[in-house]
Amino acid sequence: MDSGSDQSSLDAARLGDKLAQLANQAGIRQWDIGVGCSTDSSVQVDRGEAKQLKGAQRSSSTVRVWNDANLIGITSTTDLSEAGLARALEGAKAASAFGNPQETPNFSPLATAPLPILEQPLCPSLGILNLLSTLKQAEAELLARHSALSSVPYNGLAERRSKRIYLNSEGACRQQQLTTASVYLYALAEQPGRKPRSSGAVRLAYGAADLDLAGCINEAAERTIAHLDYGPIPTGRYTCVFSPEAFLDLIGAFSSLFNARAVLDGVSLSSRESLGQQLAVPFLSIYDNGLHPANIGASSFDGEGTPTRRLSLVEGGMLSHFLHSEATARAFGVEPTGHAGMGAKVSVGANWFEVGPTPGSDGGASGLDRLAASHNGDQGLVLIDSLSALHAGVKASQGSFSLPFDGWWIRHGEQRSIEAATVAGDIRTVLQTLLGFEGQAKVTPDGLCPWVWVEGLAVTGEA
Numbered sequence: 001m002d003s004g005s006d007q008s009s010l011d012a013a014r015l016g017d018k019l020a021q022l023a024n025q026a027g028i029r030q031w032d033i034g035v036g037c038s039t040d041s042s043v044q045v046d047r048g049e050a051k052q053l054k055g056a057q058r059s060s061s062t063v064r065v066w067n068d069a070n071l072i073g074i075t076s077t078t079d080l081s082e083a084g085l086a087r088a089l090e091g092a093k094a095a096s097a098f099g100n101p102q103e104t105p106n107f108s109p110l111a112t113a114p115l116p117i118l119e120q121p122l123c124p125s126l127g128i129l130n131l132l133s134t135l136k137q138a139e140a141e142l143l144a145r146h147s148a149l150s151s152v153p154y155n156g157l158a159e160r161r162s163k164r165i166y167l168n169s170e171g172a173c174r175q176q177q178l179t180t181a182s183v184y185l186y187a188l189a190e191q192p193g194r195k196p197r198s199s200g201a202v203r204l205a206y207g208a209a210d211l212d213l214a215g216c217i218n219e220a221a222e223r224t225i226a227h228l229d230y231g232p233i234p235t236g237r238y239t240c241v242f243s244p245e246a247f248l249d250l251i252g253a254f255s256s257l258f259n260a261r262a263v264l265d266g267v268s269l270s271s272r273e274s275l276g277q278q279l280a281v282p283f284l285s286i287y288d289n290g291l292h293p294a295n296i297g298a299s300s301f302d303g304e305g306t307p308t309r310r311l312s313l314v315e316g317g318m319l320s321h322f323l324h325s326e327a328t329a330r331a332f333g334v335e336p337t338g339h340a341g342m343g344a345k346v347s348v349g350a351n352w353f354e355v356g357p358t359p360g361s362d363g364g365a366s367g368l369d370r371l372a373a374s375h376n377g378d379q380g381l382v383l384i385d386s387l388s389a390l391h392a393g394v395k396a397s398q399g400s401f402s403l404p405f406d407g408w409w410i411r412h413g414e415q416r417s418i419e420a421a422t423v424a425g426d427i428r429t430v431l432q433t434l435l436g437f438e439g440q441a442k443v444t445p446d447g448l449c450p451w452v453w454v455e456g457l458a459v460t461g462e463a
Helices: 012-024 082-098 128-145 212-227 246-255 260-265 324-331 367-372 427-432
Strands: 030-047 049-066 071-078 148-166 173-189 199-206 236-242 285-289 310-315 353-357 381-387 402-409 414-418 421-428 434-445 447-460
Touching: 012 082, 012 148, 012 310, 012 421, 012 434, 030 310, 049 082, 049 128, 071 082, 071 285, 128 148, 128 173, 128 199, 128 212, 148 212, 148 421, 173 212, 199 212, 199 381, 246 402, 246 434, 246 447, 260 324, 381 421, 402 427
Parallel strands: 236 381, 353 447
Antiparallel strands: 030 049, 030 148, 049 071, 148 173, 173 199, 236 447, 285 310, 285 353, 381 402, 402 414, 402 421, 421 447, 434 447
C-alpha cells in the first residue's frame, strides 16, 4: 500500500474519479474495481508468556476491464497510487485479449441500488500490549478451572479495522468501514493413563473491549471437562442430536445445494429443476441472512456491489432460491442475490445461515415426543458436539460424508464422552429424516441454529 492509500485517506469517490480519468486516457470504456484494506493486530500466549505478537497492514485490489469484444481481463495490485492504478488498468486491458468468451460477467444491475443500513459501531483499538495482558489473564483463568487442564495450546486474541470499496464505470460507488475482534481458547486436558482431551470456544465482537471473555472461558472449560470421562461406543445406527455449531458446519459443507454457480458447473446435487421441489422435512427452513444483527462483520454489499439481503433457501422443506452472482442470475433470469465474489469467473458463496422450524409448524415436536425416553434404552442416542476433517470427509457433489466427531453417548439416563468415532450419511437423507429441533436457536460465528435431531445415522466406534 502506498503512503497515500491508507484506510484513513482512501476515499471511494476520489478513487473513482481517479480511475475514470485514467481509464479514459487508456481508451477503456468499461471497468470496475474491488478494494480491501485492513490493519490487524493479534496475540497468542503459552503458559503466561507471549508466544506470538503480530501487526500488519494489508491491502489488495482487483481491477477488471472489458474490451470491445466484451471479453474480460483481470489483474491485481496493492499499489493504489496513480501510477499503480494506470499499470493495473493497462494490464487488465492487455489480459482481456485472452478472455474466456464463455465467462463474460457484466455489472450487477443492483450495483447502484440503495444499501441496507447496518448498525456496526466503529470501536477503538486496545493496542497489542493490552491484547497480550488480556489473553494472559484469560489463559490463567481457564487453566485454573480444573486440575486436568494442562495448557491452552490453541489461543488467540485479535482486532481488525478494515475498509471495502467497489466502483465501476457506470457510477457504482460502494464503501464500508468495519472494526471486528475475536478470541478463541482451545484447552488441553491430560490425566495419568488417559488420552488427552481437548475442546474450546470462540467469541466475536465489534471491538476487543466488548468480547465476552468470561463466556468464552466458561464454555471452553465446560466442554473440555465434559470430555474427561470417556469410553468407546459400539458401531451401529443411532439417533443423533447435532449441536448448533455441528449442524451449521454440515450445512455449510453442502452449501453447493443452494449455489447457482455449482448448479451451472454441474457440481451440485441440485439442478435448475430442483427449485420448488421437496428437499427436506416440511418443518425445516433455511435462510441466508448476512444482515442478521448477530452476524459480526456483516457486509452490506458483495463483490459486485449487489446489496446483501435475507434470502430464503429452504422454506417448508422445499428448495426456494439459489445463491446468485450477476452471471448466474442472468442465466436463470432472476436478480442477483448479493453472494458474489469478484473475478473473471465470479464465485458464489453463502454469508450466514439461519436454520430452524418453518413458521407455523411444530418444529418436529411430535417426533421428539416419541423419542423422549430413547436415551434410557440400551441403544441410547448420540450428541454430536463438533465435527472434524470437513475438508476431507465430505463429498459435496455426491452428498456423502464420513466425519470424525466429538460428542457424548447417552443411555440409561447417563451421559459419557465418546472416545473416538465417526458419523456417516448422506445429506439428502439427513434433511429428509430430521426429527425436530430442541431448545432456543444459538448464535454462532457461522449462523443461527437450535439443536437438531436426526434419525438413524451410521456411527463407527470401536472395532
